[in-house]
Amino acid sequence: MLERLHMRSFSNTPMASEADPPGSGARFPPALAASLRLAALCLALAAARPLLAAPPTPRAEPDHAPAAAAHAEKHGLPPGAVEIARPFGLPVTNSMVVSWAVALGLIVFAQFATRDMKQVPSGAQNFLEWLVAALYGLLEGILGPHLVKRTFWFFATIFLFILAANWMGLLPGVGTIGWGRRGAHGFKVEEPLLRGANADLNLTLAMAIVFFACWIVWALQEVGLRGMLHELFGAKGETAGLMKLLMVVVFFAAGCLEIISILFRPVSLSFRLYGNVFAGENMLETMATMVPRLGWLLPIPFYFLELAVGLVQALVFTLLTAVFTLLICQHEEEAPVPAHVY
DSSP, X not given: OHHHHHHHHXXXXXXXXXXXXXXXXXXXXXXXXXXXXXXXXXXXXXXXOOTTOBOOXXXXXXXXXXXXXXXXXXXXXXXXXXXXXXXXXXXEXXXXXXXXXXXXXXXXXXXXXXXXXXXXXXXXXXXXXXXXXXXXXXXXXXXXXXXXXXXXXHHHHHHHHHHHXXXXXXXXXXXXXXXXXXXXXXXXXXXXXXXXXXXXXXXXXXXXXXXXHHXXXXXXXXXXXXXXXXXXXXXXXXXXXXXXXXHHHHHHHHHHHHHHHHHHHHHHHHHHHHHHHHHHHHHHHHHHHHSGGGTTXXXXXXXXXXXXXXXXXHHHHHHHHHHHHHXXXXXXXXXXXXXXXX
């Protein structure tokens, strides 16, 4: 879908190519293809099994000790997602509900913007084409014209999903409505009904693992297994004799360290996104409860800060994964043949 929209935004010709077989658009509409691709990735990420979900805790009971209530007030949001339902034996957490809502919202918007494609776009179609074209140009400058055609669908979808999830987590009611107990400073929500999608380590880790799988597939398609091994362990540069043997040992050791770094990339990607979003939500809650009578005013400047952080974190995740892909998929250019001087 994203590739089709990019081609449409830079072309003055109709979307369908003259070489397409007659009736092909009727069998597989572009809007349907857009929705299926977006839904397949977003819902697969959002439906990750809640490995780190916090176990359900009993609701407030009258026999709880006051010390336990005071201890609970000192803490912000729970570090793990809270299980709120278990239909057919499948656990559903509060962060999964938000991630499903984000995915559904993106699908509905894509359907709405592409339901009636026009040569001169306007409204939602104009905005979507501008967004896709801007992302395509950004990624093309990093990956190059060849690799971006293969990987654009993933990076653009990840960017839009993370950005929408980050900003949806700032809506009133997310993290502030749920079950809890009344303390000295008012009602304290301990099990929120909704939780920011990226404030759950399960989702960020799922996205990182999906990228890691795509990274392996793209590398094998571009350079093959031999090219990957050469990129990791092969000696670079022109050396001879004993120095060449030394370089082989050095680059093999560097390749082993690179393997360890590659294995830790999903961990670093997931914890970076989760940590920033989770810290932002706790900061907003702290500002809202620091001065009870000013709880409506103090968080306002930090809301604007979190809007910027949400955009930056979506860009960081997308650009880092794009650079990792470029490093393993780039083809080694052949050295120019020196001219003979007679």
